[in-house]
Amino acid sequence: MDFRSLLYLLCCLACQVLGQNNTTSDGYPFDPILQHRPDFARSLPVQILMVGITMTLTSVLIIHLIFTAQYHWPLAQVNYVLQMSAVTTLLISHIATVHVILSTATVQSRTWPYMLNYVAVDIPPMEDNTGWTTAELAAWLLMNATTSGLIQITHIQFLTLLFPSGLERKLIFCLLGPLAILSSVISAERLQCHIISTLHDLSFPVGMPRQPQTGMAH
Secondary structure, eight states, X not given: OOHHHHHHHHHHHHHHHHHTSSSOTTOOSSOGGGGGSOOGGGBHHHHHHHHXXXXXXXXXXXXXHHHTHHHHHHHOHHHHHHHHHHHHHHHHHHHHHHHHHHHHHHHHHTSTTOSOOSBOOOSSOSSSOTXXXXXXXXXXXXXXXXXXXXXXXXXXXXXXXXXXXXXXXXXXXXXXXXXXXXXXXXXXXHHHHHHHHHHHHHTSOXXXXXXXXXXXXX
């Protein structure tokens, strides 16, 4: 490398360092671009931290259920099955989430500027889903719907154990049952919107003008 190339490289590095400074060349006390940066709560480190905490708590809960099975099973078999199903599904969901986050971060670190992004990984990516197929999105949203439904059903069934009278059970099922169903249907609604949008894109060849969509949720 000759002296001219080395000088050019040093100038590029100096420009990059100056561009990352919080103060501008005009003397402003802050960089206006930083105002558009997402909050730290939506950053990748916070996402990994929160998923790690919830996965740890879920692992502790499933270990607790395994060691207390000899006492829990004779008392409430249905509740034990529901809890094990919900916790197992939730743990699988968290493991898959961690795998997707780390895989995406690994792919991002192999391209320029060879570092991790600040923004958290969008899971599942409903807008920019170039790396996801429709089957993968459907499987992911179905997993979320199943996990949410099992957790809500477990809570409702546990409340029926606390309030065993017939009237109280009917009130619990009538008031909380629709909410549990609605919580699971939300994921299916997102999948339906994505499938409709995908079919609409496939129905129009390249270069053909598309009619504006009205009344469709994205």
